[in-house]
Amino acid sequence: MPASSAAAAKAASSPDDKAAISVKDMRKCFGDHEVLKGISLEAHKGDVISILGSSGSGKSTLLRCINLLETPDSGEVRVDGELIRMKQGRDGHQTPADTRQVERIRANLAMVFQSFNLWSHMTVLENLVAAPTHVLKRPRAECLEQAEALLKRVGIWERRNYYPPHMSGGQQQRAAIARALAMNPKVMLFDEPTSALDPELVGEVLRVMRSLAEEGRTMLVVTHEMGFARDVSSQVMFLHKGEVDSVGEPKEMFARPPTQQFKQFIANFNK
Amino acid sequence: MDFDFYLSTMWSVLKALPLTLEIWFFGIAFGLIIATGLTWLRASGHRLGEYFTRGYVFIFRGSPLLVQLYLIYFGLSQFDFVRHSPILWPILRDPMYCTIVAMALNTAAYESEIFRGALRAVPVGQIEAAKAFGMSAFTRFRLVTLPIALRLALPAYSTEIILMTKATALASVVTIMEMMGTAQKIQHDTFRPIEVLTCAGVIYLLLNLSIARLFAWVEYLLSPHLRPAPEQSQQVKPVPEVL
Numbered sequence: 213m214p215a216s217s218a219a220a221a222k223a224a225s226s227p228d229d230k231a232a233i234s235v236k237d238m239r240k241c242f243g244d245h246e247v248l249k250g251i252s253l254e255a256h257k258g259d260v261i262s263i264l265g266s267s268g269s270g271k272s273t274l275l276r277c278i279n280l281l282e283t284p285d286s287g288e289v290r291v292d293g294e295l296i297r298m299k300q301g302r303d304g305h306q307t308p309a310d311t312r313q314v315e316r317i318r319a320n321l322a323m324v325f326q327s328f329n330l331w332s333h334m335t336v337l338e339n340l341v342a343a344p345t346h347v348l349k350r351p352r353a354e355c356l357e358q359a360e361a362l363l364k365r366v367g368i369w370e371r372r373n374y375y376p377p378h379m380s381g382g383q384q385q386r387a388a389i390a391r392a393l394a395m396n397p398k399v400m401l402f403d404e405p406t407s408a409l410d411p412e413l414v415g416e417v418l419r420v421m422r423s424l425a426e427e428g429r430t431m432l433v434v435t436h437e438m439g440f441a442r443d444v445s446s447q448v449m450f451l452h453k454g455e456v457d458s459v460g461e462p463k464e465m466f467a468r469p470p471t472q473q474f475k476q477f478i479a480n481f482n483k
Numbered sequence: 484m485d486f487d488f489y490l491s492t493m494w495s496v497l498k499a500l501p502l503t504l505e506i507w508f509f510g511i512a513f514g515l516i517i518a519t520g521l522t523w524l525r526a527s528g529h530r531l532g533e534y535f536t537r538g539y540v541f542i543f544r545g546s547p548l549l550v551q552l553y554l555i556y557f558g559l560s561q562f563d564f565v566r567h568s569p570i571l572w573p574i575l576r577d578p579m580y581c582t583i584v585a586m587a588l589n590t591a592a593y594e595s596e597i598f599r600g601a602l603r604a605v606p607v608g609q610i611e612a613a614k615a616f617g618m619s620a621f622t623r624f625r626l627v628t629l630p631i632a633l634r635l636a637l638p639a640y641s642t643e644i645i646l647m648t649k650a651t652a653l654a655s656v657v658t659i660m661e662m663m664g665t666a667q668k669i670q671h672d673t674f675r676p677i678e679v680l681t682c683a684g685v686i687y688l689l690l691n692l693s694i695a696r697l698f699a700w701v702e703y704l705l706s707p708h709l710r711p712a713p714e715q716s717q718q719v720k721p722v723p724e725v726l
């Protein structure tokens with residue numbers, strides 16, 4: 213793995229129990245198609261890691277294996293030092309050993325989806341309080357208050373009683389980010405949060421994400437927004453065919469692409 | 484036109500409405516319970532459960548309700564163990580209970596298919612979001628899958644309930660004097676089938692109209708997110724530059 217910076221070397225060598233999230237040697241096959249071929253990454257509190265890669269390189273699968281929406285074939289995921297325990301299933305594939313642990317960890321890993329996935333039968337406000345009240349068991353009044361504050365922050369408080377189908381994509385995605393924030397997650401996972409948006413709506417979502425990075429949130433962001441990757445993230449990771457092709461400090465990576473693959477990838481974007 | 488005859492027939496048939504409603508209500512109530520069980524069995528992923536529900540649907544959806552009713556009322560009493568059973572016999576010797584049992588078993592087959600389809604039509608992304616936020620399987624089902632599936636099932640379910648309203652008329656063949664049985668009796672006594680059947684038909688129509696309106700209203704209440712957006716009273720503020 214051609215590492216380009218000290219950060220990358222550190223991620224590869226010293227497993228740090230204090231990392232907000234660490235993934236070690238994750239592998240995943242769909243049938244005989246090997247989608248992830250041993251991926252490791254580590255994010256400390258406040259890190260923003262942008263995960264880049266061409267279509268089909270396994271970016272979504274990586275995020276989905278981290279919060280176990282897909283079950284990885286092998287590899288370790290630690291959240292705040294806590295290992296997600298797996299057991300060997302009857303068919304030879306591993307499965308989570310303890311669903312309660314998985315649910316607890318997922319609650320710490322709020323996810324923002326490409327297609328928002330807001331619950332369409334709930335108003336925006338209900339979307340924001342559903343998980344905090346039912347998963348974290350926090351008092352409803354307190355959740356409502358926090359939800360309103362979060363909606364003000366992302367600029368859609370006026371729409372709090374709207375249903376998701378009645379809002380623009382950009383508003384829905386901002387609501388989805390607020391829904392994730394309402395969990396006070398340790399790490400936020402973003403899977404191409406702006407890819408389903410009309411170009412003129414991308415900016416409003418990126419602005420919210422930028423503000424999250426600035427306040428020190430730990431984020432893993434799969435994105436095709438090169439500007440965001442370069443200017444906002446603390447680390448850029450480039451996946452190619454299920455492997456970490458290169459990883460490093462963003463300015464450095466973009467100024468001097470460490471591999472031919474990455475060079476080609478950004479060249480295609482600048483066209 | 485003999486208005487007095489129409490009026491008196493109307494009145495006689497209407498007096499049998501409570502009995503029709505009783506068959507209807509208990510038929511769909513027990514049917515719903517059985518359908519829920521079948522749907523659960525089918526969704527649980529057990530092999531045997533799947534074979535059982537498929538077989539059940541094949542039999543009760545594939546044969547006429549009238550045949551099922553005859554077999555339950557006349558057929559089952561042929562068996563000694565049924566006649567000597569302290570639980571089965573009081574139910575199966577009573578034509579009213581038999582009709583309710585036949586209707587419940589029959590509608591459960593259709594309803595379990597309706598529910599299965601509705602569950603499968605719940606958008607996968609909404610369930611994944613519930614998973615990703617740490618909801619347990621039960622919470623996920625209660626907060627996301629079930630409310631969405633119910634809304635999806637409602638139109639087909641209301642059609643099935645209307646079919647069941649009409650099916651109550653079959654009770655007349657096992658001697659129940661509900662609306663259809665009453666109408667037939669008047670018809671025999673007066674030899675005026677057209678007037679009598681018109682009266683019965685009109686009452687069934689009005690009954691089904693009310694049921695359809697009721698379901699439309701429930702559907703409306705449950706689906707604010709599928710109606711047009713509310714009037715935009717306030718302009719949406721743009722995201723402030725400094726958050």
Ligand SMILES: Nc1ncnc2c1ncn2[C@@H]1O[C@H](COP(=O)(O)OP(=O)(O)OP(=O)(O)O)[C@@H](O)[C@H]1O
Nearest residue numbers: 242243247265266267268269270271272273274404
């Ligand atoms: N559930 C699945 N079953 C089978 N194959 C899958 C499944 N999910 C993903 N794949 C395959 O795995 C590969 C990686 O998919 P993935 O969605 O992770 O790519 P990606 O990097 O997110 O791409 P994109 O930029 O298009 O979102 C693709 O070839 C895809 O076809």
Ligand SMILES: [Mg+2]
Nearest residue numbers: 271272273404
């Ligand atoms: Mg993807």
